[in-house]
Amino acid sequence: YRQHDCVVISDEIWSDIILPGHKHIPTQSVSEDARMRTVALYAPSKTFNLAGLVGSYHIIYNETLRDRVCAVSNKTHYNEMNVLSMHALIGAYQPQGYEWVDELNQVLAGNIEYFCDYADEHFEGVSYSRPQGTYMVFLDCAEWCCEHGRDIQWLLDEGARVGVGYQDGRPFHGPCHIRVNLALPLSRVREACDRLDHYVFNAR
Incomplete structure (x- = not known):
């Protein structure tokens, strides 16, 4: 991807559901170059069955890339998070949620x-x-x-x-x-x- 100067969109929505004996390696952790050219997408929807609440989010370390993504999403307002989905996401990512996911796996x-x-x-x-x-x-x-x-x-x-x-x-x-x-x-x-x-x- 560096050779061809590509932007990487990495869908990591399943990354919480890893079976025992295996490990998820986030794309952005592979190298500094990967960190700066990757848009990583996450959500609690698969793990906590919250798909209907619209609560996905992105992690983008590259400020220029992040500004471009936000500019487009702010114009369309497509599938914006609401108050209920925000609190559901916050609730899921608490220690009780971690314990539940371990049991789920x-x-x-x-x-x-x-x-x-x-x-x-x-x-x-x-x-x-x-x-x-x-x-x-x-x-x-x-x-x-x-x-x-x-x-x-x-x-x-x-x-x-x-x-x-x-x-x-x-x-x-x-x-x-x-x-x-x-x-x-x-x-x-x-x-x-x-x-x-x-x-x-x-x-x-």
Whole structure:
């Protein structure tokens, strides 16, 4: 980026949700050059489920770059923070919030471990990369679909039919992928795995 004098916009909205054994490295911490050419974007919305309150913010150390960003945002007033979202953000970033996030990450780690282990054992032809953060798992179902003469739309329809909601992976550049959200109680993860096993991937 220095060679081509690029401005870097780094979306670090997931940076609080890091699974045990891993660490987030902020883009601006890599070097002084990175610090001065990066617009880092953060929010409590993913971590604390506050997306509807509009409470994102940026960190920009370069004064000239910060002035340019603020000039545009001040003209449009698009998605401005309100009083409720401001106090929600302040409340989230208190010691009690830190403790809650640590507990959350432990729960998510357990959910992801259970789901991935289950997929390994029961969903033959389905592959994935085990996540280091977030509560999402991106399943590549291409091999399974090829072997069973199905396509991604069939998987989406069958998941909905048996009450397991997941996202179409195509908008995320996965041509035969599904995006699974595991931010839910472990009992629901177990139930979803059982339904996918018996009624979708290994329908009897």
